[in-house]
Amino acid sequence: xxxxxxxxxxxxxxxxxxxxxxxxxxxxxxxxxxxxxxxxxxxxxxxxxxxxxxxxxxxxxxxxxxxxxxxxxxxxxxxxxxxxxxxxxxxxxxxxxxxxxxxxxxxxxxxxxxxxxxxxxxxxxxxxxxxxxxxxxxxxxxxxxxxxxxxxxxxxxxxxxxxxxxxxxxxxxxxxxxxxxxxxxxxxxxxxxxxxxxxxxxxxxxxxxxxxxxxxxxxxxxxxxxxxxxxxxxxxxxxxxxxxxxxxxxxxxxxxxxxxxxxxxxxxxxxxxxxxxxxxxxxxxxxxxxxxxxxxxxxxxxxxxxxxxxxxxxxxxxxxxxxxxxxxxxxxxxxxxxxxxxxxxxxxxxxxxxxxxxxxxxxxxxxxxxxxxxxxxxxxxxxxxxxxxxxxxxxxxxxxxxxxxxxxxxxxxxxxxxxxxxxxxxxxxxxxxxxxxxxxxxxxxxxxxxxxxxxxxxxxxxxxxxxxxxxxxxxxxxxxxxxxxxxxxxxxxxxxxxxxxxxxxxxxx
Amino acid sequence: xxxxxxxxxxxxxxxxxxxxxxxxxxxxxxxxxxxxxxxxxxxxxxxxxxxxxxxxxxxxxxxxxxxxxxxxxxxxxxxxxxxxxxxxxxxxxxxxxxxxxxxxxxxxxxxxxxxxxxxxxxxxxxxxxxxxxxxxxxxxxxxxxxxxxxxxxxxxxxxxxxxxxxxxxxxxxxxxxxxxxxxxxxxxxxxxxxxxxxxxxxxxxxxxxxxxxxxxxxxxxxxxxxxxxxxxxxxxxxxxxxxxxxxxxxxxxxxxxxxxxxxxxxxxxxxxxxxxxxxxxxxxxxxxxxxxxxxxxxxxxxxxxxxxxx
Ligand SMILES: Nc1ncnc2c1ncn2[C@@H]1O[C@H](COP(=O)(O)OP(=O)(O)OP(=O)(O)O)[C@@H](O)[C@H]1O
Ligand SMILES: [Mg+2]
Numbered sequence: 001x002x003x004x005x006x007x008x009x010x011x012x013x014x015x016x017x018x019x020x021x022x023x024x025x026x027x028x029x030x031x032x033x034x035x036x037x038x039x040x041x042x043x044x045x046x047x048x049x050x051x052x053x054x055x056x057x058x059x060x061x062x063x064x065x066x067x068x069x070x071x072x073x074x075x076x077x078x079x080x081x082x083x084x085x086x087x088x089x090x091x092x093x094x095x096x097x098x099x100x101x102x103x104x105x106x107x108x109x110x111x112x113x114x115x116x117x118x119x120x121x122x123x124x125x126x127x128x129x130x131x132x133x134x135x136x137x138x139x140x141x142x143x144x145x146x147x148x149x150x151x152x153x154x155x156x157x158x159x160x161x162x163x164x165x166x167x168x169x170x171x172x173x174x175x176x177x178x179x180x181x182x183x184x185x186x187x188x189x190x191x192x193x194x195x196x197x198x199x200x201x202x203x204x205x206x207x208x209x210x211x212x213x214x215x216x217x218x219x220x221x222x223x224x225x226x227x228x229x230x231x232x233x234x235x236x237x238x239x240x241x242x243x244x245x246x247x248x249x250x251x252x253x254x255x256x257x258x259x260x261x262x263x264x265x266x267x268x269x270x271x272x273x274x275x276x277x278x279x280x281x282x283x284x285x286x287x288x289x290x291x292x293x294x295x296x297x298x299x300x301x302x303x304x305x306x307x308x309x310x311x312x313x314x315x316x317x318x319x320x321x322x323x324x325x326x327x328x329x330x331x332x333x334x335x336x337x338x339x340x341x342x343x344x345x346x347x348x349x350x351x352x353x354x355x356x357x358x359x360x361x362x363x364x365x366x367x368x369x370x371x372x373x374x375x376x377x378x379x380x381x382x383x384x385x386x387x388x389x390x391x392x393x394x395x396x397x398x399x400x401x402x403x404x405x406x407x408x409x410x411x412x413x414x415x416x417x418x419x420x421x422x423x424x425x426x427x428x429x430x431x432x433x434x435x436x437x438x439x440x441x442x443x444x445x446x447x448x449x450x451x452x453x454x455x456x457x458x459x460x461x462x463x464x465x466x467x468x469x470x471x472x473x474x475x476x477x478x479x480x481x482x483x484x485x486x487x488x489x490x491x492x493x494x495x496x497x498x499x500x501x502x503x504x505x506x507x508x509x
Numbered sequence: 510x511x512x513x514x515x516x517x518x519x520x521x522x523x524x525x526x527x528x529x530x531x532x533x534x535x536x537x538x539x540x541x542x543x544x545x546x547x548x549x550x551x552x553x554x555x556x557x558x559x560x561x562x563x564x565x566x567x568x569x570x571x572x573x574x575x576x577x578x579x580x581x582x583x584x585x586x587x588x589x590x591x592x593x594x595x596x597x598x599x600x601x602x603x604x605x606x607x608x609x610x611x612x613x614x615x616x617x618x619x620x621x622x623x624x625x626x627x628x629x630x631x632x633x634x635x636x637x638x639x640x641x642x643x644x645x646x647x648x649x650x651x652x653x654x655x656x657x658x659x660x661x662x663x664x665x666x667x668x669x670x671x672x673x674x675x676x677x678x679x680x681x682x683x684x685x686x687x688x689x690x691x692x693x694x695x696x697x698x699x700x701x702x703x704x705x706x707x708x709x710x711x712x713x714x715x716x717x718x719x720x721x722x723x724x725x726x727x728x729x730x731x732x733x734x735x736x737x738x739x740x741x742x743x744x745x746x747x748x749x750x751x752x753x754x755x756x757x758x759x760x761x762x763x764x765x766x767x768x769x770x771x772x773x774x775x776x777x778x779x780x781x782x783x784x785x786x787x788x789x790x791x792x793x794x795x796x797x798x799x800x801x802x803x804x805x806x807x808x809x810x811x812x813x814x815x816x817x818x819x
Pocket of ligand 2: 088167405406
């Protein structure tokens with residue numbers, strides 16, 4: 001390690017209306033190391049990084065790059081100083097191709113004309129070098145979440161960033177993808193690059209970082225080298241109390257079949273079969289976990305159940321009512337609650353306030369209408385109750401949801417979806433990108449909902465979550481169910497094999 | 510009706526359709542750039558009117574139609590820059606600010622006309638150029654290859670616009686900024702610079718469209734454009750934000766207009782119906798719009814001003 005840190009942030013303070021997001025934060029980074037920022041949702045991690053990347057300006061404090069005080073007034077300035085950032089939420093232009101997204105903002109070797117062929121070539125090369133295979137000609141909106149994240153990483157690699165900020169890059173990756181990413185990141189630090197890493201997954205933090213700084217409510221509240229730290233020591237540093245890493249699950253008598261899917265086939269965005277004749281039943285009071293690598297039809301399955309995608313054949317019934325290819329509003333009326341995977345895009349309306357987002361599915365209910373007009377008083381009471389109950393951290397009910405932290409947005413969606421009494425809950429990646437405290441809470445709520453006889457279909461790439469919560473685990477691979485196993489009997493390795501396409505008989509043999 | 514199916518009338522109808530499509534095509538192509546980058550400029554018609562007046566007045570004074578066209582373009586650039594300032598830098602509500610520009614152009618062009626000209630005097634028009642060889646082809650020659658230079662230029666602008674939007678870095682930036690300005694900004698693409706450029710291009714095309722209209726007719730009068738600038742905006746939607754689609758829309762509109770004119774001249778439509786017939790193009794455009802709107806998605810950031818957080 002060099003003597004002068006490549007980055008020093010000193011006394012950074014940043015205020016937003018009603019929130020002190022960063023309070024005299026000091027942070028530094030040496031070339032060749034990984035320094036992790038740890039903290040609960042809303043602790044101010046992304047804010048600090050956006051200041052470094054020139055997206056926000058600090059109210060107080062200074063930034064030194066290689067010992068020189070530097071003003072970073074825009075992302076352009078940051079890129080010029082070889083700072084790269086992988087944002088917590090995708091920064092991709094969905095209607096452009098992968099190559100176009102990578103080339104954006106860079107000078108072209110062909111002057112005014114795009115040089116996408118050259119860009120594509122380099123993407124393929126970077127892809128094979130770092131295990132980030134991607135079709136440069138694919139349009140981004142057609143990609144699965146995991147693939148989109150690859151594009152983000154390639155964007156940074158392509159720009160040869162020396163200092164790379166990774167704001168929850170693993171939140172959307174499968175365990176194998178995370179391993180691959182870490183190989184990439186190790187290569188990068190070996191080259192003398194410095195990495196700032198943000199993640200809520202403690203085992204990742206322990207595996208990757210050299211040093212760890214903990215933020216709570218905008219302030220630095222802890223610092224440690226990775227040596228000697230454990231998951232539970234980090235968890236309590238973050239939350240300020242002891243944390244339960246796995247939920248208690250009471251025994252629940254399962255009832256009758258609440259969600260029945262039979263012979264379901266679905267065509268995907270690219271016109272290929274993404275769900276191939278699957279049968280599934282979820283009973284009242286049961287959590288059926290769906291394990292699988294993202295892009296194997298899970299997103300399409302959830303969307304089809306929710307009425308957001310056409311089924312080609314087969315049927316879906318909720319509590320005996322046939323809801324196949326019904327409008328989303330009718331599926332909801334039949335008893336479905338839905339927590340989508342793309343929470344920024346499908347779960348909320350970012351510009352709407354907290355109160356408005358909490359109302360989205362109920363805006364026609366009598367409770368909130370007064371002679372056909374919205375009854376604001378009832379709405380506020382209802383929203384405040386939900387915000388309190390689900391511990392959503394927000395400055396006010398009138399804050400646009402877009403400015404909440406990721407975990408708080410997820411809690412908000414959950415609050416809204418569970419505010420009725422759903423017969424069936426479909427939850428996609430319920431704790432992706434959510435901090436430990438919030439994940440603990442969300443798990444508790446899912447278990448509680450199960451005790452209240454809701455049938456829960458939980459889609460997750462997080463095997464800890466799948467094993468910890470599910471009563472049965474179905475493994476999905478290339479649009480088919482490879483088999484359903486009992487998490488108490490099956491091992492992770494067996495499920496991992498099935499996720500890779502090995503049949504149940506072979507995997508369990 | 511049989512009068513209609515004569516060689517002379519059919520050729521005149523198609524040639525007329527192409528001619529009438531030109532101002533719309535120019536204005537709509539320019540507006541396509543703005544909208545692809547996320548800015549809706551409702552002021553097109555106002556810019557066209559001022560472009561038309563300045564084109565007319567310049568030709569009146571100099572006798573040179575090309576100076577007139579340049580004057581229209583010049584006014585277009587100025588008003589395009591002004592529109593950029595309003596909607597990109599000052600972040601005005603785009604649904605309203607454009608109407609202001611329109612009203613300004615409508616009033617100002619008339620005021621200037623009353624003050625500087627008073628009674629309409631006809632001016633010289635663009636000369637027709639028969640393309641050697643092609644213009645002699647029976648039927649087709651008269652329809653397609655016997656027009657003024659402006660007509661040819663306007664249609665050549667279509668592939669040019671396609672090329673710029675799809676093949677250049679500038680075009681890629683336009684598409685990115687119109688779809689996800691935050692992402693473009695995070696990669697160092699200046700959202701405001703791109704939008705200033707596209708809105709100014711839009712103004713320039715609108716100014717040219719106005720001058721082309723006035724010099725094609727050889728006259729100016731109050732509200733000469735008769736809301737063609739608004740039709741042009743609708744055509745951008747109709748054309749699904751693609752130059753080829755926009756051209757198809759402009760031609761459809763020109764054709765219906767030309768047909769109505771011929772029918773009136775031939776007495777197929779009684780004079781008393783002429784007002785109703787004049788609405789046909791607008792109605793057809795709206796119907797087409799309804800059909801198209803179902804299939805294509807507008808740029809996601811259309812009408813949304815962009816500022817980076819604070
Ligand atoms: N643009 C903004 N306007 C207003 N408040 C904001 C804005 N951005 C962030 N905040 C607030 O600042 C605080 C810190 O948010 P930040 O996004 O930095 O948290 P975080 O640590 O990244 O959380 P997470 O783990 O959920 O991503 C939060 O209370 C958030 O609501
Ligand atoms: Mg964050």
